[in-house]
Each structure stands twice: as C-alpha cells, then as structure tokens.
Amino acid sequence: MTERSDHVDFMRAQWARELPDVDTGGMAILGRARRVTLQVRPAIEAVFAAHQMDAGEFDVLATLLRSGAPYRLRPTELYKSLMISSGGLSDRLARLAAARLVARPAADDDARSLPVQLTEKGRRRIEAAFRADMALEAELLRPLSEKEQRALAFLLRKLALSLEA
C-alpha cells in the first residue's frame, strides 16, 4: 500500500492528462535517478565545503586517492574518468595546485604531459572528505532496508552496464 506520491508521480499524472498517448515510463526511472541525484547534491556539497573543497575538486582528489600510491595520474586519465572536458580539468588542476593539494612533477617518460600527484596535505584532506561523504550517503539511504538497498544497487548496476556497452 503506497499512498503518497513523489514529484515524478505528480509530473507523470500531469503528462497523462495533457498527452495521454505518450509513454512516460522512462521518466519513472531516468527522471527519478536525476531527481534523486539533484536532491542529495546540496547535502553532499555541504560536506565538501566543510573540508574546504567543491564537488569538482573532490572528484579529482578522490580519483587520485583511490588510484593508490603514489597517487599520481596523467591529466588525460583524469578527465576521461571524470567525464569532463580537458579544458575543464586544466582549470581544476590550476586551482588544486594553487592550494597545494596536488603537485605537477615532471614526467619521466612522456614530456607532453605533466602528471598530477596528490600532496601529503591533499591526501589527508581528501581522505577525511571521502569518509565524511560515505558516512552521509549511507545515512541518506537508511530509510531503505538492507534488502531494498541491495536490490536497487543491483538494478542500477544492470542499467549502468547496458549504458556503458
């Protein structure tokens, strides 16, 4: 028995009235995924801000940290993984380097690229931010049971796999 309606239910009801012949099933999944993403964003960004960084900087630093020691990647690896443009990454790196969270040591092999490496300051800061982020996300999901969380993760994973193909 599910009495309440979420915002997507509301939108779909409006569309059903206005354009009854259109199948809005895509919105029930992709629209909700986007909506959920936007909803949790402010709380997550508040965590980042508490650790003196924004979401874009977090993504760069987190990618470096999870790559493991020596926490060093090339710009191309970074922007492809982050799904942003190479130009956008250059700006982020300039900001992070100015804050001494990353360094740009000389490359040993390919002189076209300056590697990006986490500084010790950067490593400490991103680890703290990541722990806080994961704690928050787990908290946000608490209304779902363990079983529901597993099922949701499984289905999203299947969808993600089909899109990556």
Add this chain to the structure above:
Amino acid sequence: MTERSDHVDFMRAQWARELPDVDTGGMAILGRARRVTLQVRPAIEAVFAAHQMDAGEFDVLATLLRSGAPYRLRPTELYKSLMISSGGLSDRLARLAAARLVARPAADDDARSLPVQLTEKGRRRIEAAFRADMALEAELLRPLSEKEQRALAFLLRKLALSLEA
C-alpha cells in the same frame, strides 16, 4: 551469474584496497544514479538540440506544457519546480522570450510578477521535443525487462519519497 563489472564496481574495488574500513555502499546506489544520469545526458541533449533548444529551456517549456492550458505559470513556481536559482531562471526566460517560445503577459492580480506563458510556437515545439525525449528514454531502458523496470522504478520512488520528506 554476473561476470562483468561496471565503473562503480571498479571504483569500489579501488577504495576497498585503499581504505578497507570505509563502507562504500552509498556509492553503489547514489554513485550509480549519478553515473547513469551523466551517461544518458549526451543522447538526451542531442534530442533537445534537434528541436532547437537546450536542456534548461526544455525543462522550462515542459513544465509549462504539463501544467495544462493556458500553459501559464509564475516565475517563482517555475524556478522552485526546476530546482534552480531565481536569477538562473530570469536568463532562461529572456532567451525563450527572445525566441518567441514564451510570452510575458501582464499579471491580472499580482503586479510584482510577469507570468510566463507558452506561445503556440512554443507549445508545438516542446510537444515534439517531449515526445522524442520519451521515445529515446524508453529505448535506453530496453535492456531491462518490464519486470526489472517496474522494480527499479518502485525502489527509486521509495528513495525519492524518503528524500523529499
């Protein structure tokens, strides 16, 4: 039997190696929701572009269309529904008005706000764009069975409801 790994599996494996004590379960859901949203974005924006609009303009026009005749809302109703700033909306409205897709008739009651109303040109264009968008989204979800789609929509809905509370 699920052999392949998606990008989130890959990231979680890296985190498990680097920070084994951190529970990354939140990423399995919220990270994937964000990832899926980003993945489908380019294809959806291509549909919008084919209808001479960008995503921000689509959202405004679609909100007006689903509100039903006379397809008129106040700016405050629009930016709250769209989850953007009031300033951001003002710019979008200026662009849409310049393209004659919306009009700004005088308000009958509250003179502080100029209502936003879909023109006939705007109504035709957003209807076509919306139909194409829904067709694309349904297509993107085809790899999931009917049953899986229902289950995924149900769980996302439950999550959305808990976040809206």
Add this chain to the structure above:
DNA sequence: TAAGATTGAGTCTTCAATCTTA
C-alpha cells in the same frame, strides 16, 4: 601527423544586491 594538454572566447549558472509592489 597524431596525441596530450593548455588557453581564450562564449555560455550558463549562482550569489548578492537592488528595485518594485503587497
């Protein structure tokens, strides 16, 4: 020639200040 990365122009956004009407 191609690949890696940066720069600069243009676009869209948020934030804060402001103006107008309730």
Add this chain to the structure above:
DNA sequence: TAAGATTGAAGACTCAATCTTA
C-alpha cells in the same frame, strides 16, 4: 517589512584553436 523578480559580478564549464612533443 516582506515577497517577487531582475541585474551584475564572479565562477566553472565546453568548444575550438593552439602549442608542444611523440
């Protein structure tokens, strides 16, 4: 005084052009 909306400044992104090295 408060609410609704717009404006202008600042920030971050994409795209295209450019520069350097492979």
